[in-house]
Amino acid sequence: MPDANDRLTYRDIKADIMARIQNRRWGPDQVLPAEVELAASYGCARATVNRALTELTDEGILERRRKAGTRVRAAPLRAARFEIPIVRRQIEEAGAVYDYRLISRAECRADAEPRLGGVFAAGEPLLHLHCLHLADDRPFQFENRFISLAALPQARDAAFDHLGPNEWLVSAVPYSEVEVSFLALGAEAPVTTQLGVEPGQALFCMERTTWWEGRTLTNVRLFHLPGYRMTTRY
Amino acid sequence: MPDANDRLTYRDIKADIMARIQNRRWGPDQVLPAEVELAASYGCARATVNRALTELTDEGILERRRKAGTRVRAAPLRAARFEIPIVRRQIEEAGAVYDYRLISRAECRADAEPRLGGVFAAGEPLLHLHCLHLADDRPFQFENRFISLAALPQARDAAFDHLGPNEWLVSAVPYSEVEVSFLALGAEAPVTTQLGVEPGQALFCMERTTWWEGRTLTNVRLFHLPGYRMTTRY
């Protein structure tokens, strides 16, 4: 019995269904009434119920199969959504002054580091950049980036001394396919000197690889200061 | 020009719009035609276009405001979805045999560790558990958990020697509110001995705090082996 005389929205229905699940009126693995029945009992159109149920399914609370019906997931399949921050915006939103420095810029081949073997085509020419992102003049994030010169030859003409490679890439090739990983790495040179941390210190690292039409464009490892964490609620 | 004579689905329309954005036919910050016009040009109902545009907005590609219309986000707001794994299922899906061991079980107060101050109510009685999750008899994940005995007194009666606390909690209080963090921590005792790693070794850690009706139920830190990473694509 959710609302009063007013018409129900799909949000009301979502909330009501969620409440029934939390109250155990609809327990784990239990099959819910069919959409038509729910629509009748809520006094609304089937499409409205459908939207509520579809969203709860996307959120991992329900499980739906044609003919089998809708049931409450016994172990809710929880998925956390993390916004992938753009470092400049991240720093500025924290009220600090963003600054950027290019530390080094060199060309190399894809076999320079063993881990690049699985990322780029063998022997492909790469641009290798080390960059530092600062918040209020203090190191905030160290960037170790490789850009494929085979896929993006125009990167050779970009200096990257004032515009960071991320912002350059977003304007050159937005909306590409991306793989993101979070991992923990012990600090090694040159991260240690740039971030001012001890060797071996545990650092939170975000690694990102970007493709465009099947070709690897860039791979980057972003190293954060000790204590950094990514957080979300659900 | 997406399909042939067949009726268009909202997926076709999504794909077509995405393609136009990638081809720069609709560049960054450009305003798209209104829903009614798109519907006319695709030869379908407005609701179908609406669903496509709504999903692209949720995915961070578009930005919509009433009256202002729909525009292409200049810097696509990317959000990555990570499934929060249940360790037993994670191990079994990798084709390994799951095993669980309770390492220690003790009662303490919320001031036992300084970091618990911000999580539990001051001085609250807690159950402190150390657990090990194994894959094929090898350590896979170390669990350092605190459970509020004020909020969950029935935890006192659970032995946790065969059923892990996560599975116990899921059956006791499913569908609660959760905050998840990913962070990097240097290994310390007792993690070092349980996972068999050197002190200071960088470990990927997932921390999770769970509430129910405003009270903190549990806080857990899950430590993974070196090299562990969480990955997703978008």
Place this chain on the structure above:
DNA sequence: GAGTGGTCTAGACCACCCT
């Protein structure tokens, strides 16, 4: 004020897949 997206309705057809 007026144009846009947000949502609901009532009806329909179909694909899937359980029994």
Place this chain on the structure above:
DNA sequence: GGGTGGTCTAGACCACTCA
């Protein structure tokens, strides 16, 4: 075979917010 969810349609009203 038949019941279920997935999707589309055509129309409608409303809330927001820009100019």
